[in-house]
Amino acid sequence: MNGETINTSRSSEDKIIEINSLHKWFGDLHVLNDINLTVYRGERIVICGPSGSGKSTLIRCINRLEEHQKGKILVDGIELTGNLKNIEKIREEVGMVFQHFNLFPHLTILENLALGPIWVRKVPKKEAEETAMYYLEKVHIAEQAKKHPGQLSGGQQQRVAIARSLCMKPKIMLFDEPTSALDPEMVKEVLDVMINLAEEGMTMIVVSHEMGFAKSVAHRVLFMDFGQIVEENTPQAFFDHPQLDRTKLFLSQILH
Amino acid sequence: MTKSGKNHIQTEGLKAPVIRIGAVQWIKSNLFNGVFNSILTLVTLFFLYKIIPPFARWAFIDSLWFSSAEQCRAGAGACWSIIPANIRFIIFGFYPHELHWRPFVAMIMLVGLLFYSKNRDHWSQSLGYIWIAGLLTMGILMRGGLFGLTPVESDQWGGLPLTLMLSFFGMFAAYPLGVLLALGRRSKMPAVKTICILYIELIRGVPLISLLFMSAVLFPLFFPEGLTVNKIIRAQAAIIMFTAAYIAEVVRGGLQAITRGQYEAAESLGLNYVQKMRLIILPQALKIVIPPTVGILISAFKDTSLVVIIALYDVLKTTRSVLANPSWMGFSPEAYLFVALIYFVCCFSMSNYSRRLEKELHT
Numbered sequence: 001m002n003g004e005t006i007n008t009s010r011s012s013e014d015k016i017i018e019i020n021s022l023h024k025w026f027g028d029l030h031v032l033n034d035i036n037l038t039v040y041r042g043e044r045i046v047i048c049g050p051s052g053s054g055k056s057t058l059i060r061c062i063n064r065l066e067e068h069q070k071g072k073i074l075v076d077g078i079e080l081t082g083n084l085k086n087i088e089k090i091r092e093e094v095g096m097v098f099q100h101f102n103l104f105p106h107l108t109i110l111e112n113l114a115l116g117p118i119w120v121r122k123v124p125k126k127e128a129e130e131t132a133m134y135y136l137e138k139v140h141i142a143e144q145a146k147k148h149p150g151q152l153s154g155g156q157q158q159r160v161a162i163a164r165s166l167c168m169k170p171k172i173m174l175f176d177e178p179t180s181a182l183d184p185e186m187v188k189e190v191l192d193v194m195i196n197l198a199e200e201g202m203t204m205i206v207v208s209h210e211m212g213f214a215k216s217v218a219h220r221v222l223f224m225d226f227g228q229i230v231e232e233n234t235p236q237a238f239f240d241h242p243q244l245d246r247t248k249l250f251l252s253q254i255l256h
Numbered sequence: 257m258t259k260s261g262k263n264h265i266q267t268e269g270l271k272a273p274v275i276r277i278g279a280v281q282w283i284k285s286n287l288f289n290g291v292f293n294s295i296l297t298l299v300t301l302f303f304l305y306k307i308i309p310p311f312a313r314w315a316f317i318d319s320l321w322f323s324s325a326e327q328c329r330a331g332a333g334a335c336w337s338i339i340p341a342n343i344r345f346i347i348f349g350f351y352p353h354e355l356h357w358r359p360f361v362a363m364i365m366l367v368g369l370l371f372y373s374k375n376r377d378h379w380s381q382s383l384g385y386i387w388i389a390g391l392l393t394m395g396i397l398m399r400g401g402l403f404g405l406t407p408v409e410s411d412q413w414g415g416l417p418l419t420l421m422l423s424f425f426g427m428f429a430a431y432p433l434g435v436l437l438a439l440g441r442r443s444k445m446p447a448v449k450t451i452c453i454l455y456i457e458l459i460r461g462v463p464l465i466s467l468l469f470m471s472a473v474l475f476p477l478f479f480p481e482g483l484t485v486n487k488i489i490r491a492q493a494a495i496i497m498f499t500a501a502y503i504a505e506v507v508r509g510g511l512q513a514i515t516r517g518q519y520e521a522a523e524s525l526g527l528n529y530v531q532k533m534r535l536i537i538l539p540q541a542l543k544i545v546i547p548p549t550v551g552i553l554i555s556a557f558k559d560t561s562l563v564v565i566i567a568l569y570d571v572l573k574t575t576r577s578v579l580a581n582p583s584w585m586g587f588s589p590e591a592y593l594f595v596a597l598i599y600f601v602c603c604f605s606m607s608n609y610s611r612r613l614e615k616e617l618h619t
Contacts, residue, residue, distance in 0.1 A: 065520050084528075091526035102521035106539050106617075115535060116525035168525060 014040045015074075016172060016203055017062060022071035024057060024227075031057050032068070033227035039172075044204045046214040046235070049224035050250060055207045058224070059174045062205070063094045076171060092120055095165030099177040101157040103149035109136070109160050110145040116168045128167070135163040139193050155186025159193050166197075173197065175206040209254050215239065223247050325583040338587045339594050342578040346594075349414020349569040355406060359417040362394040366420060374609060376616060410488050414569030416598065418488070422560040422570070423602075426495040427553050433496065434503025435542070439533060441508055452504070459501035464559055467494040472566035491563050499556040506548045510541035543617050550610035554603045571595060 017039035024032040031054045039045060047055045060066040061073060064080050064087050073080040075090045104112050113132035117123040123131070136142040139159040141152075149157055158178060165173060175194065179187045191213050198204060198217040208214070214221050214235050221238040223231040231238070231247045242248045277285070287297045318333025321340070328335035339346070348356050369390050372378060398417065401407035413421075440452035459467070471490040479485065514537055522532040542549075564573040575595045579588050 063524055065523065088526050088528060091524055094524070096520075096524040098517060098521065100517055102515075102517035104518065104521070104536055104540075106543065116527070119531050119535065120526040164525075 016041045016043075016076055017205075018072075018074040019062075020072040022058075022061065022068050022073065024054075024061065024066065024068045024070075031227050032061070035071070035227075035229060037222075037229065039203065039205065041171075042201045042203055043220070044198050044202075044218050045206070045220050045222060046218040047205065047207045047222045047224060048209055048211075048214070048250070048254075049222075053224040054227040055224045056176050059096075059176060059205055059207055062172075062174060063091050063096055065096075088120075092168060093171045095168055095170035095173045097158070097161050097165055097173065097175045097178045099181050101149070101154070101161045101181075103157055103161055103164070105149050108146055108148055109141075109152070112149065112160065113164050113167045116164065121168065131167055132163070135166045136160070138166075138196070139163045140189075153186060154182045155189045158182060158186075158190045162190070162193055162197070172203045172205070175204065175208065177207050177209075179208065179210055211239065211255065223250065225250075325587075328587065334590050335587045336590055338578065338584050338590050342581075342584065345415075345578060346571065346574050346591075347416045349418065349574045350412045351414065351417075352406070352408060352412065355400075355408060358397040358400070358405070358408075359413075359415075362397040363417055363420060365390055365394055366424065374612075376613075410486055413488065415574045416571045418563075418568065419560055419570045419572075422488075422492055422495055422563065423557040425492055426499055426556050426560065429496045430499035430503055430556065431549075431553075433500035435507050435538065437500060437504035438507035438511060441504065442511055456501045456504050459497055460505070464494070464498050464562055465565055467498050468562060468566050470494070487566065488568065491566060491568060495556065495560060495563075498559075499552065502552045502556075503549060506545050506552060507541065509548075510543075510545035511537065513544050514541050543614075546610050546614050546617075550607055554606055557602060557606070558599060571598060 015038055017037070019035055019037040022032055022035040023030070033054075035058060037058075047058065049055050057066055061068050061080075062075060068080075076093055078086050078090055080087065080090060103109075104115070107115065110129060110132055113135065114125065114128040117128040117131060118125055121128075133142060133145065136145055139162060141156055141159050141163070144152060144156065144160075149160065152160065162173075162178075178194070179190050182190060187210070191210060194204075194206070194213065195217055204217075206213070206218075218235050221233060221235050222229050223238070223242075223244075225246055231242065231244050233243075238247075239251065242251055288294045313333065315334050318331060319336055320328050320331050320333065321336045323331075323335075323337045325335075325337070325341075328337055344353065344356060348359055351359055369387060373383060373387075396402050396405065398413065398421075399408060399410070437452050437456055440448045441456065443449045443452070468491055471494040472487060475485070475490060518536055518540065519532065522536040527535065561570055561572040563570055564576075569577070572595055575591050578584055579591055584591075
């Protein structure tokens with residue numbers, strides 16, 4: 001997938017996320033400062049940047065876990081406003097994977113996966129469980145279906161979390177530092193699942209410092225600092241020829 | 257490297273040592289390990305020796321079980337006879353004597369249903385219908401007036417059925433109300449939030465007795481002429497309102513213990529507010545607060561005895577009425593011990609069940 005380039009002559013129907021001059025403040029802190037970003041269907045974007053640069057906040061705005069104060073976000077043609085119905089509709093289509101997995105500890109793995117389809121998509125229980133088993137097999141964890149999340153390792157939990165999102169058949173997947181809470185030996189099993197997903201053409205926005213992952217699957221890498229997207233390029237160009245001094249500094253720090 | 261790896265495999269065969277000790281060793285290490293503990297053990301033994309034999313003689317050896325009050329006065333031991341001689345009044349109060357079978361059957365039904373519902377495998381929709389049918393039957397048994405049963409006015413109800421009724425409805429209505437209040441208090445809607453806070457703080461700020469007084473004395477003044485609400489129902493409402501406010505605060509604690517990630521995961525799946533609370537947040541939050549909730553329910557059960565102050569005859573009041581009878585005057589320890597036993601059995605069952613529930617729900 002390395003040599004793949006982004007087709008620059010896409011039609012507007014191919015846009016799945018459009019963010020226009022987005023601003024957000026936490027109190028006096030200007031966490032997102034004039035963000036403009038267009039994501040096309042099937043595109044895979046990796047966002048990196050120093051801690052506190054606003055990368056998590058940005059993707060959390062896309063499914064409105066955070067509310068933005070200025071600017072416009074269109075997801076799959078629907079604008080994110082205070083309208084609850086629209087928010088729920090968008091959340092159905094946007095899967096999210098968290099740093100700390102956030103599986104539901106009182107439910108079994110299978111129940112964790114089937115819950116969304118049953119209650120949100122109104123899929124019959126049996127069908128939802130079949131879908132759940134399909135995705136559990138895909139993340140190589142089907143034998144754990146009857147267990148509770150607490151009985152699984154971190155890597156296994158994160159794979160379950162990915163499968164849980166996939167069960168909703170989302171159009172977009174957001175990953176908020178999916179491997180940074182994992183023990184080092186478990187990072188690969190989670191990244192492998194994400195690479196498989198990328199190969200199937202899922203639209204993905206990944207906040208991550210896993211540069212190997214970015215190199216192998218991303219179409220674009222965004223570098224954020226102080227609430228702004230300061231540099232944006234193909235992975236090849238981004239890692240080999242960073243333009244700005246802060247990007248160079250950041251890369252030298254994470255690549256040792 | 258290979259050597260240490262081999263060692264590691266070998267140690268897997270080893271098990272933690274099992275320590276066995278004999279009775280003498282156990283006594284030595286638990287009761288007489290050191291001067292201070294030995295003194296404490298001896299002092300405790302001395303007090304037990306002073307208390308238990310005389311009590312046992314009073315309660316069991318010299319006691320009278322089925323005698324008249326006169327024989328009791330001649331004897332030296334406990335007069336348990338006060339219980340069998342007055343059992344029907346203690347249990348049923350002023351309910352017409354020949355109709356005692358009706359509240360009796362109603363109580364058996366209630367206990368039976370509770371017992372059956374203990375097992376979570378039995379929880380289903382049909383169990384809900386069984387409960388509704390059961391409660392209706394109990395109501396008809398108590399009130400009469402239908403199916404040829406003689407009507408019995410509720411001012412004749414009393415004793416244990418009244419206590420059970422006030423506590424049962426008190427708990428089962430207060431619990432959902434308390435959960436709603438807790439959710440309301442954490443709501444983002446300012447009006448809902450303010451009303452819930454006002455309710456909780458006002459109710460918690462006054463003693464139950466004052467609420468009971470208000471329900472009995474104050475409310476009728478506001479009702480239009482001719483409209484009266486049954487005194488038991490008014491007391492029941494006061495108990496429910498009071499208990500709900502306490503449950504609300506306990507549940508709120510549980511809600512706050514759930515991490516933000518759980519809310520976010522539920523929301524990012526597209527669950528709406530009701531689904532999120534019902535499926536994800538409340539099951540976890542309510543489980544955490546089982547111990548304090550049961551604490552509140554137990555104290556609510558015992559607090560029903562306060563209805564005496566608005567002249568309702570609960571089981572404690574009927575017992576005291578028996579003691580006011582000149583021929584049985586002076587046997588209060590026996591009578592109160594009996595009532596204490598009733599309360600203890602109920603409360604202990606509740607706390608036992610809560611422990612079992614906690615274990616079952618543990619994940």
